[in-house]
Amino acid sequence: AMDTDLSSQDRKDLDKFIKFFALKTVQVIVQARLGEKICTRSSSSPTGSDWFNLAIKDIPEVTHEAKKALAGQLPAVGRSMCVEISLKTSEGDSMELEIWCLEMNEKCDKEIKVSYTVYNRLSLLLKSLLAITRVTPAYRLSRKQGHEYVILYRIYFGEVQLSGLGEGFQTVRVGTVGTPVGTITLSCAYRINLAFMSTRQFERTPPIMGIIIDHFVDRPYPSSSPMHPCNYRAGEDNGAVYPSVEDSQEVCTTSFSTSPPSQCVFTVTKAHFQTPPPVVTDTLKVPVMGLAFSHQLSSSRLSYQPAALGVASADMGYPVLFAGGLNAAHPHQLIGPGKEGGVPPVPSQPAHGTQADQERMCTPLDGVHYSAATPSSSEDTETVSNSSEGKCGSPHDLLETIFIRKVGAFVNKPINQVTMANLDIPFAMFAPKNVELEDNDPMVNPPESPETESPLQGSLHSEGSSGSSTGNTHDDFVMVDFKPAFSKDDILPMDLGTFYREFQNPPQLSSLSIDIGAQSMAEDLDSLPEKLAVHEKNVKEFDAFVETLQ
Amino acid sequence: APSSRCCAPPSAAPAMNCRAEVLEVSVEGRQVEEAMLAVLHTVLLHRSTGKFHYKKEGTYSIGTVGTQDVDCDFIDFAYVRVSSEELDRALRKAVGEFKDALRSSGSDGMGQISLEFYQKKKSRWPFSDECIPWELWTIKVNVVNLANEQERQICREKVGEKLCEKIINIVEVMNRHEYLPKMPTQSEVDNVFDTSLKDVQPYLYKISYQITDSLGTSVTTTMRRLIKDTLAL
Numbered sequence: 001a002m003d004t005d006l007s008s009q010d011r012k013d014l015d016k017f018i019k020f021f022a023l024k025t026v027q028v029i030v031q032a033r034l035g036e037k038i039c040t041r042s043s044s045s046p047t048g049s050d051w052f053n054l055a056i057k058d059i060p061e062v063t064h065e066a067k068k069a070l071a072g073q074l075p076a077v078g079r080s081m082c083v084e085i086s087l088k089t090s091e092g093d094s095m096e097l098e099i100w101c102l103e104m105n106e107k108c109d110k111e112i113k114v115s116y117t118v119y120n121r122l123s124l125l126l127k128s129l130l131a132i133t134r135v136t137p138a139y140r141l142s143r144k145q146g147h148e149y150v151i152l153y154r155i156y157f158g159e160v161q162l163s164g165l166g167e168g169f170q171t172v173r174v175g176t177v178g179t180p181v182g183t184i185t186l187s188c189a190y191r192i193n194l195a196f197m198s199t200r201q202f203e204r205t206p207p208i209m210g211i212i213i214d215h216f217v218d219r220p221y222p223s224s225s226p227m228h229p230c231n232y233r234a235g236e237d238n239g240a241v242y243p244s245v246e247d248s249q250e251v252c253t254t255s256f257s258t259s260p261p262s263q264c265v266f267t268v269t270k271a272h273f274q275t276p277p278p279v280v281t282d283t284l285k286v287p288v289m290g291l292a293f294s295h296q297l298s299s300s301r302l303s304y305q306p307a308a309l310g311v312a313s314a315d316m317g318y319p320v321l322f323a324g325g326l327n328a329a330h331p332h333q334l335i336g337p338g339k340e341g342g343v344p345p346v347p348s349q350p351a352h353g354t355q356a357d358q359e360r361m362c363t364p365l366d367g368v369h370y371s372a373a374t375p376s377s378s379e380d381t382e383t384v385s386n387s388s389e390g391k392c393g394s395p396h397d398l399l400e401t402i403f404i405r406k407v408g409a410f411v412n413k414p415i416n417q418v419t420m421a422n423l424d425i426p427f428a429m430f431a432p433k434n435v436e437l438e439d440n441d442p443m444v445n446p447p448e449s450p451e452t453e454s455p456l457q458g459s460l461h462s463e464g465s466s467g468s469s470t471g472n473t474h475d476d477f478v479m480v481d482f483k484p485a486f487s488k489d490d491i492l493p494m495d496l497g498t499f500y501r502e503f504q505n506p507p508q509l510s511s512l513s514i515d516i517g518a519q520s521m522a523e524d525l526d527s528l529p530e531k532l533a534v535h536e537k538n539v540k541e542f543d544a545f546v547e548t549l550q
Numbered sequence: 551a552p553s554s555r556c557c558a559p560p561s562a563a564p565a566m567n568c569r570a571e572v573l574e575v576s577v578e579g580r581q582v583e584e585a586m587l588a589v590l591h592t593v594l595l596h597r598s599t600g601k602f603h604y605k606k607e608g609t610y611s612i613g614t615v616g617t618q619d620v621d622c623d624f625i626d627f628a629y630v631r632v633s634s635e636e637l638d639r640a641l642r643k644a645v646g647e648f649k650d651a652l653r654s655s656g657s658d659g660m661g662q663i664s665l666e667f668y669q670k671k672k673s674r675w676p677f678s679d680e681c682i683p684w685e686l687w688t689i690k691v692n693v694v695n696l697a698n699e700q701e702r703q704i705c706r707e708k709v710g711e712k713l714c715e716k717i718i719n720i721v722e723v724m725n726r727h728e729y730l731p732k733m734p735t736q737s738e739v740d741n742v743f744d745t746s747l748k749d750v751q752p753y754l755y756k757i758s759y760q761i762t763d764s765l766g767t768s769v770t771t772t773m774r775r776l777i778k779d780t781l782a783l
Contacts, residue, residue: 040616042633042749044601047614053600055616055633121727127595128721130617130630135714139628172718175725 006180010114014179017114018074020051021122022081022102025129025186026066026155027056029083029100032133033142033151033230052123062153065228069155075104077182082161084154085138086227087145094152094227096164097138098190103160105185109178121177125186128175136172136190142230152227165191568683571723573716574690577625578705579659582652582691584622585713586645589689590665590757591620591631592717594641596724597667597685598632598752602743604736615750626710629717634750644757651761652693659693661761667753669731670741684729 006014031038040055050056066081075081080103088094112118133139142151162169174186535542577585600613616633631638648663655661667685696702731753734742743751 037619037621037628038630039618040633042600042614042616044603044613044749046600046603046611050614053612053614055614116733124596124724124727127617128724131592131595131717131721134619134628134630135717140626143628173725174721 006114010180014114014118014181015074017119017122018179018184019070021126021184022070022075023058023063023066024051024054024056024126025081025100025102026083027058027062028126028129029085029133030059030062030153030230031057032130032139033085033153035142035145035151035230052119052126054123054126056126061228065155069157071157073157075102075157075184077104077106079158080104080160082156082158084156084161084164085142085230086152086154086164087138087141087149088152088227089149090147095166096191097141097151098136098188099160099162099165100188101160101186103185103187104182107178107183108180109183110180112178112180114180118177118179122184125175125177125184129186132172132174132188136188137192138190145230151230153230154227160189162189165189166193168192567729568686569723569728570686570688571719572688572690573719574692575709575712575716576692576694577709578696578702579653579693581622581624581705581709582649582693583642583645584625584627585709586648586663586689586691587620587631587641588622588625588627588629588713589687589716589720590641590645590663591638592629592720593665593687594637594752594755595630595632596720597755598634598637598750599743601745601747601749601751602739604739608735610736613749613751622710624706625713626706627713629713632750632752634747636747637750637752641757644759648759651759652691655761659695660691661759662688662690663757663759664688665755665757667755669754672741684731 040057042055043050046053070081073079080101082102083100084096085098085100086094086096138151141149145151169189170192171187171189174188176183176185178184573589575585575589595617598615600615602610602612604610617630618633619628620631621628645663648661652659652661665687666683668681668683671680671682673679694705696705731742739745742754744754745751
């Protein structure tokens with residue numbers, strides 16, 4: 001009946017309320033994962049710009065991402081706005097922590113007053129969101145981010161995808177608001193099996209990998225929006241920073257550092273493709289070009305089963321070092337993880353940072369899907385860049401990310417299969433490099449690996465992958481060898497994590513074991529009086545000896 | 551000028567149509583204050599609006615409520631409160647008294663603190679105004695004594711987890727969108743809201759507490775009321 005329909009003014013108001021509610025929801029969630037305490041001031045005089053009478057700052061980048069995801073639409077039945085929060089370690093592993101869902105269902109409340117009741121209830125719901133964002137496990141994790149991991153967010157619109165949260169995830173309902181066009185519900189699904197992954201674990205020195213090992217998920221939804229760091233430090237220069245955010249895929253000023261010298265350290269900086277940044281391991285910072293995150297790249301599986309989807313292939317290995325390994329000639333080569341022996345070639349592109357090209361703010365991996373690009377022959381490597389062309393017009397965003405696999409020692413592979421960017425790192429010869437470099441450098445071109453097949457040094461690559469060695473020596477891309485050290489998939493299928501766990505606690509040396517120690521101690525004690533008696537007898541000799549020393 | 555006092559003391563039992571919610575926590579002595587503040591602030595976050603500014607023709611505009619994160623020192627927990635120093639002071643005062651009473655009561659460390667939201671109903675002289683509660687939150691507290699540092703550390707985490715659950719419970723209640731006083735006209739605003747604070751406007755509320763003795767009966771009943779003039783110092 002007509003009288004129960006919304007007036008057009010009410011409808012307009014309602015749409016506006018829902019839109020701004022969605023934007024504010026995203027702000028609250030992302031700001032709650034920045035890792036900092038949030039503080040806004042109350043103001044008794046209405047400023048006119050504080051939606052829902054709450055002082056919630058607007059981080060421009062976040063608003064931009066939200067608007068992009070919504071693309072002018074509003075949450076509706078089957079079209080939910082989701083904010084995905086995930087964690088990414090300095091080693092490159094990531095996992096989804098939470099999905100916040102803003103959904104609309106069909107239950108309408110025709111009687112409710114839009115401009116008054118709905119508005120106030122939306123305000124109340126935002127307050128609930130403020131409260132709830134502090135009580136899920138990810139909050140405490142996000143407060144401790146920065147050193148060994150960061151928290152990322154991703155906004156998408158459409159169907160809710162909860163599969164990345166692992167088994168047994170829990171949900172908490174933030175609240176609902178009935179409106180004449182449907183009921184808005186806001187809820188959060190969060191992973192619970194990080195419960196053991198308390199922040200204390202992260203305060204310890206690594207290995208993080210041992211903890212995360214079970215949480216890797218192949219990303220089944222390749223064409224998804226990019227991850228962004230929550231830890232947005234633009235601060236005062238929001239205005240200044242933001243335009244250039246649009247150049248590179250995301251601004252990333254997060255720096256990682258891990259204390260133990262064995263860890264590689266890297267800094268993620270915005271894209272400025274001038275010279276290859278020096279990459280130094282041990283504890284120095286490594287500038288990373290541009291985008292350091294891609295959710296696909298960051299999901300890896302530590303087993304040797306080739307993954308159907310997602311980067312997660314055994315070949316990816318672990319860990320992945322993000323480093324700005326750039327070749328002067330091809331500044332934007334993407335060392336993409338892919339199946340062994342095949343890396344999507346990405347044509348070099350001019351420096352991204354020089355152009356403020358709005359359209360390129362597309363998702364870097366729209367339709368580009370590393371796992372799909374699992375070429376066994378070089379022809380297939382076209383798929384990556386081509387498919388991205390279709391979607392967002394440029395694989396530029398891809399190029400801004402350079403990932404270098406830190407290939408471990410004892411990788412037994414002919415050099416032309418092992419490529420390395422121009423890096424000065426330990427075991428550099430095993431790191432991926434550009435084929436044209438340093439042929440004479442013994443560090444780069446080691447002598448032939450020994451034939452011996454010790455269990456550890458035995459062929460560390462599967463038969464299947466070595467076949468691809470013939471291809472892909474194309475200059476436009478570098479290959480990455482993804483075999484981690486100490487992996488042996490021919491003798492025992494064992495992934496790095498398993499190996500690590502196994503060998504983490506070697507059996508104690510018998511001489512150090514308590515029983516034997518105690519035994520010999522007891523024996524020693526027993527024999528003491530006897531020994532003393534003997535020495536007493538020989539006192540004169542001892543004295544004489546001492547005299548000779550004086 | 552301070553509005554008339556609400557003369558009737560808070561009722562021991564909630565009146566009809568008054569929502570009553572009870573939360574229980576077990577905490578160590580030094581955690582009492584933070585735990586109480588976390589709960590009270592979370593409730594008041596939902597029960598405070600910006601300041602009303604009435605305009606002509608009965609319309610009004612509403613000020614902006616700011617919020618801030620509070621980290622607990624003795625509990626692995628953080629919560630959000632309204633950005634209002636006055637409100638925070640008032641709550642800290644009440645919670646401080648509650649904590650002192652708990653400590654000095656010599657009981658086993660059991661008590662409860664109540665936050666009651668009420669409306670004033672003006673009566674004609676000689677009758678005093680009525681206070682009609684519409685929502686009552688009661689936090690039952692059990693103070694435990696811990697033997698060593700390790701237990702304390704576990705307690706920090708456990709209480710933090712418990713408080714997370716309480717926040718979720720509070721939000722659930724808030725989300726029911728049950729009775730709230732009607733938005734008042736300018737002449738009625740002081741019957742519904744506490745307008746004495748300069749930056750935010752909570753619904754009229756009062757805080758009281760009771761200490762339970764070891765027999766489990768409320769032998770010592772201390773009633774405190776927070777009223778505007780107390781706040782105004």
